[in-house]
Amino acid sequence: MPQRIRRQRTKGWRMPEGAAYVGRGSRWGNPFTLGGPNGLACVPGAVTGADWEYEDRISAAGMRHDFFHADDRVTRCEIRNLTRDEAVALYREALIGGSIVHLRRPRLRLGPRDNPVTVDTVRVELAGRDLACWCPLDQPCHADILLEIANAEVKC
Incomplete structure (x- = not known):
């Protein structure tokens, strides 16, 4: 069985x-990082009511701002960096939801637009292969998501 x-x-x-x-x-890399200047941050369930969600703008941890909802509500948010679990969960959501290229943050350089990372490309190009990443083996990693998808039995 392929492994990380x-x-x-x-x-x-x-x-x-x-x-x-x-x-x-690499084209398979997780664009959701654990901190840094790229603005990948979370707000507490401002839209979905979940404990956290991706906040699609550049903000630094500790900053506060208003989050304007479509129904005219305003939620005061304090920005925090993603945890490792959240970054992996967002990668899974983006990949299963369509493709990594189609995220709303084009400046993240997620890969060439003519070569998107989709569930199908993962299955075709990574099936049966070991996957290497820098993440510690005892912690969650987006490579685990890729392994799971690449080596899942396709149901017809």
Whole structure:
């Protein structure tokens, strides 16, 4: 069964033959990061009522702003960075919901528009392969989502 491999920078380490690198910088990379200046942040359920949701604008952790709903309600939000679990969940949602290219944040450089990451491309290109990423093996990673989708039995 294909598995996730943690990529390493140690001397002499080589990626196993046939394994695919799926970290950032590859077309398979997760654009949802755990912090930093890219503005990937969460607000507490302003739209869906969930505990958290993706906030589609550039904001830094600790900032506050008003979130304007379509029904004219306004929710005061305090921005926080995504957790690892949330970043993986958003990747799953975006991939299963259509494709990674079709996220609303075009400036994230999610891959060439003529080469989208979809469930079908994952199944075709990653099925049966080990996947390498930098995430610790004992923590959630978007590569787990890719492995699950790539190696799932397709029901007709």
